[in-house]
Amino acid sequence: CSLGEAFYCRVSPEPLPDPYLISMNPVTAGMLGLDTQVFASQLPDWISGNRVPPGADPVAMLYAGHQFGHFVPQLGDGRAILLGEVKDTEGRLWELQLKGAGVTPYSRSGDGRAVLRSTIREYLCSEAMHGLGIPTTRALCITGSDEEVYREQIETAAVLVRMAPSHVRFGSFEVFYHRNQHDALQELADYMLTRHFPHLADQAQPYLAMFSEVVLRTASLISQWQLVGFAHGVMNTDNMSLLGLTLDYGPYGFLDSYDPDFVCNHSDHEGRYAFSRQPVIGHWNLTCLAQAMLPLFSGDPDAAVEMAQARLDTYEPAFVQAYADGMRAKLGLKEKHRKDHALVTDLLQKMQVSQVDYTRFFRALADFRMQDAGRSCVAADEFVDRDAFHAWGRIYAARLTQENSQDEARARAMRWVNPKYILRNSLAQQAIEKAENKDFSEIDRLLQLLSRPFDEQPENEEYAALPPDWAEKISVSCSS
Incomplete structure (x- = not known):
């Protein structure tokens, strides 16, 4: 099953002058059964356009999308x-896509290039998210060049090879709905059903x-983002995957100190995609997808809207349950109690007031001991107001006692779900600055570190430290 030419334009990658390999991911290369030595020698030519x-x-895919809430009819x-599909060693199909390989008919006066800085950020973060167990596109390699590219300053060019079972987005449906091309809309839906949702083909209403x-996958994905403190930055509908993958790593950021109003994208002047708004925006984006798919649900417009709304109504309870279950796991709780929401809300409010580091706190909380209500727990060191933590700790200790929790068993379970290592902006920035001086070692070091974010890795302890003061000045935008 393949899509016709209404869905893409055939293009050729533009040659990248004097390309050189920056990094190759041994994990994804191994998945594809590639001989890394042979592949590395041929790689720069293959993805440079030579x-x-x-x-x-090679093709460039057509889609539309709502960008910061405003519909753009063609993106x-x-x-x-997109180069095509390859089979991995387990028989699964992956699309291979070059990012930064030159102008396409959809470049909208852009140069079609990616810069080294943004390419490193996507390469590392997609693999970091995979290490955290969060659905995502994957990364195969980076090739660089000394070709100059202008964004907010002069930078050098790079090309990322990324992988996904599919790069189809919410906006892939929107473009044909708004063009009133319902035949193409159905062709795309049939393609996705056949290739990615075959278990639904026999349903009375498969679309x-x-x-x-898709609603449930999106709710699950965003709950996982919230639980690890990840902010996407550009949750436009053209950046939302139909498969529920984290897609398009432009501006993004993991929380350092807990701040629900954290906005990682300095282009987002109104805070539309603030950390705390991600669940609401997920629902908003699904509403746009629902509108685009209405002709597939029923020939009766009113009936189609009613059907779509019923499915949309499952989003909030699915998100709330996934988030609540995830938070209980982060706190080492095995049972569900009606006061758990208040316990979590109280903790997060206290963390916000004391500007507590989100990742470090939850990792340290594994050492909480019920006997002293956590007074000896190093998690308290994250709080400016230690009394506030101790007040919460007494309630938490009582809650743990209620379900006969055991300190050691709970600690082991909590370390499985609370990462020690995340891709902080400061870590990514250090790798970028070294790479700009042709030292690519930090990229490979972080790639390996972040593949095991829940392990102690005592030799890498410094990567779990609080971010340096200069990290607050790091600015990422839609060019990042």
């Missing part, structure tokens, strides 16, 4: 080129069943 890999049929892959599953 030579198209055998069997590739598409402005700097991404509605597919939308329902």
